[in-house]
Amino acid sequence: MSFLNRRMLMAGAAAILTFTVAAPAAAQVTDRPVKAAFIYVGPIGDFGWSYAHDQARLYLEEQLGDQVETTYVESVAEGPDAERVLRQLAQDGNDIIFATSFGFMNPTLRVAQQFPDVKFEHATGYQTAENMAAYNARFYEGRAVLGTIAGMMSETGKAGYVASFPIPEVVMGINAFTQAARAVNPDFETQVVWVNSWYDPAREAQAANALFDQGADVITQHTDSPGPLQAAEERGAIAFGQAWDMQSFAPNAHMTAIVDRWGPYYVQRVQAVIDGTWETGSVWLGMKEGEVEMAPFNEAMPEDVRAAAQKIVDDTVAGTYHVFTGPIRDQAGEERVADGEVIPDEELLSMEWYVEGVRN
Missing domain, CATH: 3.40.50.2300 (Response regulator)
Structure with a gap:
C-alpha cells in the first residue's frame, strides 16, 4: 500500500442501471496487484x-x-x-x-x-x-428523509441550505429536501446560500449563521465540512451531516446524515x-442497492418523527416512494409535474429549476 499526499490550493447523463459493453474485456491482471x-x-x-x-x-x-x-x-x-x-x-x-x-x-x-x-x-x-x-x-433519496425530519421538527417552518455550486446534483438535493418538507408543512421554505466551494469550514459556518439570523432553525448542507453543524450546535438548532455520520461534531444538533x-x-x-x-x-x-444510507437517528428526535423518517427510507427501498412524484410546482407556482407522474432520471440529471418553497 502506498499513499501519495498532495496539498494543493483549492480553486474555486446517463442513468443506466447496468454496465453496457463498449469494447472487448481487458486482459486479466493476475501476476501483480x-x-x-x-x-x-x-x-x-x-x-x-x-x-x-x-x-x-x-x-x-x-x-x-x-x-x-x-x-x-x-x-x-x-x-x-x-x-x-x-x-x-x-x-x-x-x-x-x-x-x-x-x-x-x-x-x-x-x-x-x-x-x-x-x-x-x-x-x-x-x-x-x-x-x-x-x-x-441517488443522494436525493436521503435528502427526502432530511426534509421530512425538518418539516416535522422546525418551529419556524424555515430551513437554511448551505450549498456548494448550482450543478444539477445540488439543485436536485435542494428540491428533494424542500419537496419532502412541504409534504409535511405546505408553508415550509428553504433559504439557500451559495458558498462556491466544496470545502471551506469558515465560510460554511458563516453561511449557516447568516441563515439562522434570517429565521432558519434547521440547517442542511451540500458542502463537506462539519462547519454548519458546529454552528447549529452553538445556536441550539438542528442540522444534518453530509456524506458521513458527523454526530461527533454536534451531538445535540446532528439529527442524522446521508452516508455514502x-x-x-x-x-x-x-x-x-x-x-x-x-x-x-x-x-x-441508491438506497435499494445500499449505496445511500442514513446515519443513526439522534435519540432526541421525537418518536413520530423517527417513524416518519424511517418510513421514507423503507418505502424508497421498496420502490413505493419517490420524492419527485407530482404534483410539483416550481418557484413561479407553475405546475412542472402532473399529479402521479414521476420526473424521469434524464431530467433529474439535468435539473436546473427549483421547486416551490425554495428561496435562492
Whole structure:
C-alpha cells in the first residue's frame, strides 16, 4: 500500500442501471496487484465527501488484500490541476483511476483519451468513453428523509441550505429536501446560500449563521465540512451531516446524515480489472442497492418523527416512494409535474429549476 499526499490550493447523463459493453474485456491482471488511484477534491479529513471515498478505498484494501495497491491524491482543485494530477497517476502505471468529483469530468475525459490502456471511473458525471465509466448515487433519496425530519421538527417552518455550486446534483438535493418538507408543512421554505466551494469550514459556518439570523432553525448542507453543524450546535438548532455520520461534531444538533457507501462499488470495479471483465458504462445507485444510507437517528428526535423518517427510507427501498412524484410546482407556482407522474432520471440529471418553497 502506498499513499501519495498532495496539498494543493483549492480553486474555486446517463442513468443506466447496468454496465453496457463498449469494447472487448481487458486482459486479466493476475501476476501483480492491481494499482488503483483515487483523486479527491477535498482533504480526507473533511469528514464528509472525500472522507467517505477514502473510507471506501480502505474498504477496498481490506476486501481485496494483496490483490490491490492503492494511492490517493487529496485537495485537488477542479480544473487544470486535476488534469495534471490525473495524467501523472496514469503515467505512474495505475491500472484504474477513480476521479471523485463532478468538476473532474472533463479533465478525466481528456486524460482517458491519452491513456487508452488505463481504466478511468468518474463520480457524479455523465460522460463516458471506451475506457471511462461513470458512477453516481441517488443522494436525493436521503435528502427526502432530511426534509421530512425538518418539516416535522422546525418551529419556524424555515430551513437554511448551505450549498456548494448550482450543478444539477445540488439543485436536485435542494428540491428533494424542500419537496419532502412541504409534504409535511405546505408553508415550509428553504433559504439557500451559495458558498462556491466544496470545502471551506469558515465560510460554511458563516453561511449557516447568516441563515439562522434570517429565521432558519434547521440547517442542511451540500458542502463537506462539519462547519454548519458546529454552528447549529452553538445556536441550539438542528442540522444534518453530509456524506458521513458527523454526530461527533454536534451531538445535540446532528439529527442524522446521508452516508455514502462507495466501498462495494470500488471492490466490484477493481475485481473486474483483476478478472479482465471491466467494461465502460454508467450506473446510478441508491438506497435499494445500499449505496445511500442514513446515519443513526439522534435519540432526541421525537418518536413520530423517527417513524416518519424511517418510513421514507423503507418505502424508497421498496420502490413505493419517490420524492419527485407530482404534483410539483416550481418557484413561479407553475405546475412542472402532473399529479402521479414521476420526473424521469434524464431530467433529474439535468435539473436546473427549483421547486416551490425554495428561496435562492
